[in-house]
Amino acid sequence: MEPADQLSFLPSKQLVINTFEELAKFSLTGADSDVTSVRICPEISTIEIEIEAKGLDAAIPGDQLRTLWELQQDLYKLAALALHRSADPRLLSSEERRLFEVRVSSRKGSWIGDVFTSDFWGSLFQNLVGKMSGVEIGMTIGVCALILAGYLGYNSRNKRIEVVKKEETNQKSFEAIVQIVESFNNKKEIEPGELAAQAQNIIDTTAEKVVKRSYNAERITVAGKVFDEEQIQKLKARSKPETNEPETLEGVFIVSELDKNLPDQYSMRLKDLATSLSYNARLIPEAVDGEGTTAMELVNDAFYKETPIQVELSLGKKRNLVVSVSEVTEQE
Secondary structure, eight states, X not given: OOHHHHHTTSOOOEEXXXXXXXXXXXXXXXXXXXXXXXEEOGGGTEEEEEEEOTTOOSOOOHXXXXXXXXXXXXXXXXXXXXXHSSOOGGGSOHHHHHHTOOEEEEETTXXXXXXXXXXXXXXXXXXXXXXXXXXXXXXXXXXXXXXXXXXXXXXXXXXXXXXXXXXXXXXXXXXXXHHHHHHHHHOTTOOOHHHHHHHHXXXXXXXXXXXXXXXXXXXXXXXXXXXXXXXXXXXXXXXXXXXXXXXXXXXXXXXXXXXXXXXXXEEEEEEETTTOOEEEEEEOGGGSSSOHHHHHHHHHHHHHHTOOEEEEEEEXXXXXXXXXXXXXXXXX
8 A cells, every 4th residue: 555545544634834944844854753744835835937028917828838838747757756766757647647736826917927836745745655754755845845936946066955035034034944955965865956956957947938938028037036138038049949849748538540550550549638639649669658569559449448548749740659658547
């Protein structure tokens, strides 16, 4: 039985973290053994994204919706790294994906507002029980939450974390943040460094994507990263065109059409159950992550039994390739 399943039979005791001081204590000592869930208040568990420009309302343009989808994928990678020691989101089950979904709120005057991660950390806490010590769990969640909120930054060169944002915190809260930094940098036996680096990478890549996909922006803030108008133009000037970036699509699909006439490959039409959109795709065993024959069997069974399957597609101009296929263990 998995640790998360074991917790479900215990009386529920939630640790609510409302202040930096409480987060520092959790990071340094972990949670009491009878705590079954953790909730971090929005002030220290929200990724703030603001684009300042004239005439903005609360709508999110299509390009930035893509940014949010990619941010969600990056958070899945962080969860997979924590739970399965590999930053491959395909290792997450359908249920785990549901647990690690984040919510987004837009605000007038900004294309994007807040990305709420409190539920993400709660799910990570429950799933890390039994895989890390209590102190390791506390340190990992505390450090990563503060990086994503922009209060800490991970310096990949010397593999240390540093304080990024001192404002908006009183002296007592700032001292609590410094305590977390000193503990992280001094306790070499604790290994949340890889996760901290991944959290910092999420902010860096999200910030660059927001900047590249923003039009007429005068100032952009993503967590602790701030770009003024001059920096925005410089980043855009040296960025490669977006069309050079490979795109992927992952979801639960029904195989509505299947053509097996081509040798050693399938052509198919997939209908996304979440959006009802349909995609033409080709399954070539050599292009599939894992056993290609097994993938073909799963697609064949799904077509004839009219059952859903989890599919990841690599989207191309001329054709879409299936790169992974797996069973849907639990329909949502």
